[in-house]
Amino acid sequence: MVSKIFGNKLYICSILLLCTLTYLLNFCTKIYQCAFIFTIIAIAINAVTFTYGKRMSLQGLAFAIMASFMLLWKLPYYIDGKIVNGLIFASFTSVMISMYWSASFFQKLIAKFSFAKSNFISLSIGSVIDGFIMGIFFVINNNFSYGRIADIFTREVSYKIMYGFIASALIAVVLNIFKTTLSLKYTSQPKID
Numbered sequence: 001m002v003s004k005i006f007g008n009k010l011y012i013c014s015i016l017l018l019c020t021l022t023y024l025l026n027f028c029t030k031i032y033q034c035a036f037i038f039t040i041i042a043i044a045i046n047a048v049t050f051t052y053g054k055r056m057s058l059q060g061l062a063f064a065i066m067a068s069f070m071l072l073w074k075l076p077y078y079i080d081g082k083i084v085n086g087l088i089f090a091s092f093t094s095v096m097i098s099m100y101w102s103a104s105f106f107q108k109l110i111a112k113f114s115f116a117k118s119n120f121i122s123l124s125i126g127s128v129i130d131g132f133i134m135g136i137f138f139v140i141n142n143n144f145s146y147g148r149i150a151d152i153f154t155r156e157v158s159y160k161i162m163y164g165f166i167a168s169a170l171i172a173v174v175l176n177i178f179k180t181t182l183s184l185k186y187t188s189q190p191k192i193d
Contacts, residue, residue, distance in 0.1 A: 011056065014048050018064035022095065026072055026088050031152065035159030038130065041095065042102055042123045042160075043167055049103045050110060061099055065092045084143055094133040102126030116172035120164050127160035 021041045028034040041061075048057035069092055077087040106122035113121070131153045138149045 011048070011052060011060070014044060014051075015060040015063060017044055018048075018061055019067050022061075022064045022068040022092070023071065025095070026068070026075065026077065026091060031155050032159050035127075035156055036163055038095070038127070039123065039160055039163040039167060042099065042126050042164070043119060043171075045099050045103055046106045046115075046119045046122060049106055050115065054103045054107050057103055058096075058100060061096065065096055068092065079143065082143070084141070086141065087137070090134065090137040094130050094137070097133060098126040098130035101129050114172065115175065116168045119171060120168035123164035123168070124161050127157050127164065130160075131157045 018041065021037055021044065025034065025037045025041070028037060045057050045061060048060060069088065072088050075088060077084050079087075102122045102125055105125050106118050109118035109121055112118075134156070135149050135153045138144050138152070139146070144152070
């Protein structure tokens with residue numbers, strides 16, 4: 001019973017984190033900021049997928065996106081001094097689609113690789129999908145030239161992959177330290193005959 005209550009609290013905290021991050025996502029004014037928030041969302045989704053499964057993680061993300069959308073749908077969004085209509089809806093749709101595929105790949109990869117490696121690969125896949133969807137949005141809305149859209153795509157995906165690599169490397173180091181610490185603790189305990 002205690003583990004179920006703790007597990008629910010952990011899941012609720014994860015959803016609150018996702019609500020905060022999805023809300024903040026549309027307040028970013030620079031590509032590197034948006035990429036950073038996206039990366040944290042992807043890591044959180046992978047952690048929830050690892051702990052509770054893909055269905056629970058995507059349900060939590062859907063709730064977070066709907067709550068954020070309800071708060072932000074009338075927010076005017078400007079890029080280079082021009083208002084961009086529909087960007088909030090497009091960004092939330094893109095996050096949901098890219099996180100679906102990221103979580104799907106993560107779930108398959110975790111059976112073969114470590115958490116850190118699975119996280120990095122799935123985050124990279126999600127980054128490319130998100131960049132592609134947002135690129136299509138900008139093409140359809142004629143907001144930017146094709147060169148500018150390609151520049152945004154390249155920088156956005158590069159930042160996300162760089163942040164994902166750094167975060168996954170840190171996760172690998174921390175998990176290795178915990179594994180070593182537990183191993184040392186287990187081997188240093190006296191044997192009872």
